[in-house]
Amino acid sequence: MNADSRFPGATIxxxxxxxxxxxxxxFVAPGARIIGDVTIGAQASIWYNCVLRGDIHRIEVGARSNVQDGSVFHVEGPRPDTDGCPTIIGEDCVIGHMALVHGATLEDRAFVGMGAIAMDDCRIGSGAMLAAGALLSPGKAIPAGEIWIGRPAKFLRRQDETQIAKIRFQTERYCKLAQRHLAALSGLGHGPPEN
Known part of the structure; x- marks a missing residue:
């Protein structure tokens, strides 16, 4: 069953x-699973085999953000000690392949590297990076513009202009790449028809 016929092959x-x-x-790729209280913004892309499960709280993905292949987003529901933790992704964010984001908030232009984990009530500031393979423990916050690495993640250094430009490039690349995939899938009969 697919509640949104615009994305054949995806479970929505x-x-x-x-x-x-x-x-x-x-863009939502075939194989992606989008369930419940999930909002996906303009030109955002959810890639192959991602799971965004908004069942016990909400998930938001901002404009032009990309959630790369195999990533999993979930939430923490209300408990006696908290109202819960939604997963909120700002605009122009990059989420690397196989990342796990669980009840965390990413501000605009934040970056989560491949295989990284951001846990409940974490915050990754604007332009900040959680490096590939890193683990951000519950309740931790990465200030704007910083890079954190390791398990548990710790401060490495501040972003420089070269790294910020790379994140901007990745965001723009994924917006364009999503359109190319949509065109390729349309040619195979798996996308919206031409007008």
């Missing part, structure tokens, strides 16, 4: 009356 399902809201310019 409501949960308890909450339907995913996906902007008309977003």
């Amino acid at each position: 399902l409501p949960f308890e009356g909450k339907y995913p809201q996906i902007h008309e310019t977003a």
